[in-house]
Amino acid sequence: MRGRSLISRRHAVLGAFCLCCAPGLSRSADESNSVKTTEIARGIHVRRGADEVASAQNKDAIANIGFIVGRDSVAVLDSGGSLHDGERLRRSIRNLTDLPIRYVLMSHVHPDHIFGAGAFLQDKPAFVAHAQLPQALAQRGEYYRERLEEVLGRGNAGPIVQPTMLVSDRTQIELGGRSLELRAHAVAHTSNDLSVVDSQTGTLFPSDLLFVGRTPSLDGSLKGWLRELSMLGSIHAKQAVPGHGPVRVKFASAASKLQQYLETLLRETRQAIANGVDIGAAPEIVGQSERKNWTLFDEYHGHNVTQAFKELEWE
Amino acid sequence: MGMMRRYFLIAACGLGGIVCTHVASADDEADARSERWAELQRAIFPGRTISEGAGVIQLDAPPRALDAALVPFTITLPSDKQIKSVVLVIDNNPGPLAGRFTFGAAADPRSLQVRMRVNSYTNVHAVAEDSAGKLYAVQKFVKASGGCSAPAGSNDEESTRNLGQMKLKLVSEFAPGEPVQAQLMIRHPNFNGMQMDQLTRLYTPAHFIRTIDITYDDQPVLRIESDISLSTDPVIAFGFKPSTQGKLRVEVTDSKEQSFVREFAVPAAAVSSTL
Numbered sequence: 001m002r003g004r005s006l007i008s009r010r011h012a013v014l015g016a017f018c019l020c021c022a023p024g025l026s027r028s029a030d031e032s033n034s035v036k037t038t039e040i041a042r043g044i045h046v047r048r049g050a051d052e053v054a055s056a057q058n059k060d061a062i063a064n065i066g067f068i069v070g071r072d073s074v075a076v077l078d079s080g081g082s083l084h085d086g087e088r089l090r091r092s093i094r095n096l097t098d099l100p101i102r103y104v105l106m107s108h109v110h111p112d113h114i115f116g117a118g119a120f121l122q123d124k125p126a127f128v129a130h131a132q133l134p135q136a137l138a139q140r141g142e143y144y145r146e147r148l149e150e151v152l153g154r155g156n157a158g159p160i161v162q163p164t165m166l167v168s169d170r171t172q173i174e175l176g177g178r179s180l181e182l183r184a185h186a187v188a189h190t191s192n193d194l195s196v197v198d199s200q201t202g203t204l205f206p207s208d209l210l211f212v213g214r215t216p217s218l219d220g221s222l223k224g225w226l227r228e229l230s231m232l233g234s235i236h237a238k239q240a241v242p243g244h245g246p247v248r249v250k251f252a253s254a255a256s257k258l259q260q261y262l263e264t265l266l267r268e269t270r271q272a273i274a275n276g277v278d279i280g281a282a283p284e285i286v287g288q289s290e291r292k293n294w295t296l297f298d299e300y301h302g303h304n305v306t307q308a309f310k311e312l313e314w315e
Numbered sequence: 316m317g318m319m320r321r322y323f324l325i326a327a328c329g330l331g332g333i334v335c336t337h338v339a340s341a342d343d344e345a346d347a348r349s350e351r352w353a354e355l356q357r358a359i360f361p362g363r364t365i366s367e368g369a370g371v372i373q374l375d376a377p378p379r380a381l382d383a384a385l386v387p388f389t390i391t392l393p394s395d396k397q398i399k400s401v402v403l404v405i406d407n408n409p410g411p412l413a414g415r416f417t418f419g420a421a422a423d424p425r426s427l428q429v430r431m432r433v434n435s436y437t438n439v440h441a442v443a444e445d446s447a448g449k450l451y452a453v454q455k456f457v458k459a460s461g462g463c464s465a466p467a468g469s470n471d472e473e474s475t476r477n478l479g480q481m482k483l484k485l486v487s488e489f490a491p492g493e494p495v496q497a498q499l500m501i502r503h504p505n506f507n508g509m510q511m512d513q514l515t516r517l518y519t520p521a522h523f524i525r526t527i528d529i530t531y532d533d534q535p536v537l538r539i540e541s542d543i544s545l546s547t548d549p550v551i552a553f554g555f556k557p558s559t560q561g562k563l564r565v566e567v568t569d570s571k572e573q574s575f576v577r578e579f580a581v582p583a584a585a586v587s588s589t590l
Contacts, residue, residue: 110463139467219463276486280387302381303464
């Protein structure tokens with residue numbers, strides 16, 4: 001235990017160092033063959049994703065990913081944004097433990113969370129996902145892979161890995177001395193969001209149902225997301241690991257900022273529709289008061305307004 | 316429809332070429348795009364001459380698609396030339412012939428807006444045909460959207476459940492005898508049939524809208540022949556010339572030979588119509 005905590009302290013220090021000067025360090029980080037993780041609670045190791053869009057430089061390592069170590073086995077959640085990202089995560093795990101990797105969770109269909117899964121095929125884990133993920137992968141997997149290869153180069157995205165264990169409501173998985181509660185959500189951030197609670201430490205992994213600092217991306221249902229966010233609040237988790245942003249936050253305060261963004265989007269998109277604003281013009285009008293609160297606003301906000309418009313114009 | 320199929324096949328064969336443009340220089344890419352358009356012209360308008368369309372037809376599109384599943388295109392016909400029809404071509408889409416729009420006697424063809432899927436960086440062409448059979452084309456370059464955006468929606472369930480539901484809104488002031496702008500919304504998933512089930516390696520059967528016929532008191536307004544590029548739950552804004560009271564009738568047929576008909580009393584019922 002002592003050896004492990006020393007290692008994790010070193011990782012914690014490096015992790016913090018990375019956060020404050022990520023751009024300067026990105027090259028050297030890239031040369032290392034494992035990811036820098038922070039042990040945010042006993043046995044829970046998280047790598048902070050860069051608040052950037054996917055690029056050849058960052059290898060799509062833009063989401064928060066990590067792993068949970070139990071007495072008997074390891075669960076990965078999520079696997080990373082590219083084969084390279086997943087391989088580096090796997091080396092980080094192997095630097096810490098030789099326990100078998102029994103589970104690789106796939107929180108939802110977005111490429112920055114699932115394209116690392118290919119790195120874990122050799123471990124023959126259960127690939128665990130929301131029951132709607134196979135359909136979403138069928139519709140989009142190949143498209144995402146092609147777009148990712150355009151960014152990362154031919155052959156660098158990684159294979160499309162199909163889930164082998166589907167969750168349609170709630171279930172538990174056991175790592176030995178600690179169990180993870182999995183919950184399949186109604187349509188929210190996407191049609192296939194899976195969240196996880198580690199009961200031992202009271203840590204919630206909402207994945208992209210929680211964004212902190214980086215502009216959220218809406219790809220399911222705005223009204224549904226607000227409902228699921230409020231439901232997650234009722235879990236009263238001690239801490240949460242958002243899909244993007246710091247590796248550990250208090251859920252309530254972080255969720256309230258996201259809720260404010262989503263409610264602004266809901267209110268102002270409805271207003272724009274009522275005023276006869278065109279879907280093409282709405283992104284410039286709706287939600288501009290939120291710009292100061294989020295990074296990558298120009299990259300994601302317009303898409304969100306379009307999604308909200310499409311949902312709300314049928315009301 | 317056989318024609319639409321043929322374009323679809325041509326597009327599929329051309330995909331390799333599109334991929335190559337990504338490793339080529341800017342000049343090579345421009346050359347590849349011109350070549351692509353030349354190829355499409357030969358396929359869609361065989362033996363026809365196409366003139367520069369500036370002043371006859373205008374195409375507006377966002378320079379970068381915000382959502383690959385839903386890119387709004389506005390076609391404006393500012394000139395007093397009699398335009399019979401407009402063809403919209405999204406060069407690098409699988410199924411580049413996105414739509415053919417034929418105006419009828421009760422149409423006000425000056426402004427038309429449609430929402431399309433855009434799969435990758437592409438030129439988009441709008442080609443107008445006047446009453447003398449002359450063709451005029453304009454071009455816009457659209458960059459594909461990034462991030463989690465994808466041409467297939469993630470939540471098609473609602474479209475399938477409410478298949479054929481329609482809404483009509485008047486988006487400009489209604490005055491009898493004066494042209495009015497209307498917005499037609501149709502619930503339809505428009506599955507493009509290119510979605511492979513990774514387990515079975517089978518493709519989801521295509522299910523998309525083929526034609527939309529709009530008439531006003533039996534006078535044709537607009538006929539749309541569409542294909543797999545049309546977005547899920549398509550929304551079409553168009554102009555027509557109503558009298559004091561009349562009926563706007565919409566008939567939609569899809570690739571499963573299903574047909575959906577709705578009638579809207581104008582102006583009275585032009586807000587919403589549910590099944």
